[in-house]
Amino acid sequence: MTLQFKPAETFRDTFTYRKSPEDILRFPFPFPEDEYMYSVNIEPHVRGGPTAAFRATFDIDEHYIAECRERERVLKEDPKRCQVLPHMMAAEWDTLELIMESMAADYPEHFSLAKAGDLWTWVNRPLGIQQSFTFGKVETLPCPPFEYITRQAQGDFTLQDQRDDNLYVDGGMVTTQADWSLEFDIGMSFHEWHGPVPLAHEKGVFDRALKYLLRLQYGQPVRRLNWTMTINPRLDTSPENYPVWGPDKASVTPENVAEKAHLRVELQTLFRLPRSGAILFGIRCYLTSVADIAKVPKWRRRLHRVLRDLHPDIASYKGLPRFRPMVLDYLAPLDDGAPTSKGIAPDTDVLGG
């Protein structure tokens, strides 16, 4: 696969982010049916499936370099967007090992990892990095291992400690989140950090999800898709910076809604880690404008129907009310009512009108 990186893309201010046609078609569209409700939609994280985004353990795409640069900016402005509690050091090394080994195996043209005993050498060609270090010795890396490797991966990550029949979010690299604060939530239990989500609690979704994750086994990672909408292709929609991105939402007009409104999808992956017994939670973020979604006939029909019939509490929690009517007005004429197939695949190799 030949990836054309676009290193100078921006996810703020000028918003020069764009998706190539191939990039649009590999978008992990989150809706397998024409309506949406919360569920424990977990499946084994195996290579392959209805979207190319599932092909690797940690997906790399044409935005890789630009996203790493954006992450660097966020951390410079606010170092607390990456924190790990002191008792999670074993999980930090577990994470570094998992991500380095996976990326070197899935993208040998971009990454390589050589080991001589506990002396490792990591090469990241797109970012121009060559780093030798001693595995297990923090002082041999320029920053702690979890921060070191997640600065070179797309998407957010959290570390969850399993204890007392519960999971605790005891660390994270959180720069591309859909509106949650690591500084506030770090240390919380599973139900506590999910506290703000409406409806799902009554339906028992979190009780079942927690029980399932407590039994997550090493070597059997799982994944699910989550979604929301963002105005402009902005990765940093943190609560911290809400005063900065909040006005975006009020800037939507019927003329610009298709270009500005983006479907924001999280490919969430969960891995049990060997030394620590902790869970690594990957939250890989993908953004596609409504205009680009509309280039895939199945997706534009389905997105229209999902948004039209969405439960108002869910719409409210996902921050949609200000612009949902405008998105629906744009999509409605494009939905001819034709049946759509089950599953998330685009059902086409080319973009249409």
Add this chain to the structure above:
Amino acid sequence: MSDQGIKSRPSYQPIAPDPAGRHHLMVVDGAEVPPEALAEGVTPSAFEVWTVARRSAVPGVPMMEEAAGAVRTFRSTPHLFSALEERLARETMGLRFYAVGPEPFLWDAYGIGERAGLSRQEMGFAHVGPKARRIFCVHCREVMEKVTTSIVTCTGCGAALFVRDHFSRRLAAFMGVQIDAEVPGEVPAAEELYR
């Protein structure tokens, strides 16, 4: 904008000593154990009790008993917390730790217990007294005490903050988020909710 009824909000019950525990230490942000903090049929004599007198002239006690029924009095909350750290560092497995008082006191005590190695299974909390909240501004990290209204102006960055029910035990505070970030100036009237 409301998330009242959020599931992460701590819930409190009147305290009864955990029958599995070997020794029960209770700290109170007040001069004595309020009766409503204890479960039916439970008396303070089941616990070793530490109280706060808010007076400088608290006499020293020649021999400190560390047993159920003993009462030890401190000048202030910081005075109590400094002795607590030292005590927990000496303690052994089997201890149960309880805190009674307003919410920030409870979770400050929790932090000391957690750093000493106690887990939630070994601690119990009863919220007694004012319902005023400690608020953490998520935008600038300023902490404000004794907030009673649904909307408060941040003393750090000036933002009009909606006081959420989302609570951090680690920070012992509720989150404050700017209420008019999308359309600056659109601030609803504040309600007095937390007295």
Add this chain to the structure above:
Amino acid sequence: MTAGEPLHVRVREIEELAPSLKRFSFEPAHGGQFPTPPAGGHVMLTLRDGARVMKNAYSLVTPPTERTRYDIIVRLVAQSRGGSSFLHRSVVPGDVLEMANPISLFSLAATARKHLLVGGGIGITPLLSFLPELKARGARFELHQLATGEEAPVFERLLAPYAAAEEIRVHSGGRAAFDLAGLLARQPLGTHLYVCGPHSLMDAVTGTAAGLGWPKGKIHKESFGGDVSGLPFRAVLKKSGIEVEVGETQSLLEAIEAAGVAAPCLCRGGACGECATPVIEGEADHRDDFLSAEEKASGKLIMTCVSRARGPRLVLDL
């Protein structure tokens, strides 16, 4: 649940530690590396003795840095179902065996301020896998291994690389000479207890700890899992017109899939509801987290990925 494709391992070396204790060392049969062995982890070995197939779990004693070798220590059990006897008497270097990917249900607590490890006999094996990780973390720990007179020197030798000062002690005086209550009572706040050995030892240790006020979350016992295993039974798939035998260590879903029937499923862990299948006859042994108590009691549905039968036979509308 079985973890994906099994590993094929070649016996590299067999070392006799004592007349009834052998260490087996395995390497990947087709080259390459093993996954990092998880702390407290174990593997299921498939042992074929003629027509008889046994699947037994053994703790890995390999440190996490070792990727080309997996070691287990097996005690020859007099009344064993045959697994230890087969390993001791019939397996030789060069043999290739099927091994499931390692999993762990026995982890080191990250927030522990001190780790107290208590082992009895062959229960030392998961504790051996903890030691390199505890050393790597610079963690405070204490290990007490109870052993019979003749095995004590073997355990001392196995523990020697990790022993420093009084952190590790082997007790050969039997349980009576071991002051368990005194040991537990003097541990500082934040100590976690890990025990592995015969069931009577584990019950005694965990019971004493609980009695001294140790909370549940700080008492850990080794478990090899076996959530989906149970007595074999027959599943009749009415719509497909076939019958499948569900083996002891095989889930109902796996047996159905092995028979070529594409049964619905998603999470394969009893949480999502996708595999719910109507039960026409027979009683289900529910092990899922999806069905409500009422639904389980009514017995009309079964989650094929984790649940089993309470009797010899189930008839499903599949």
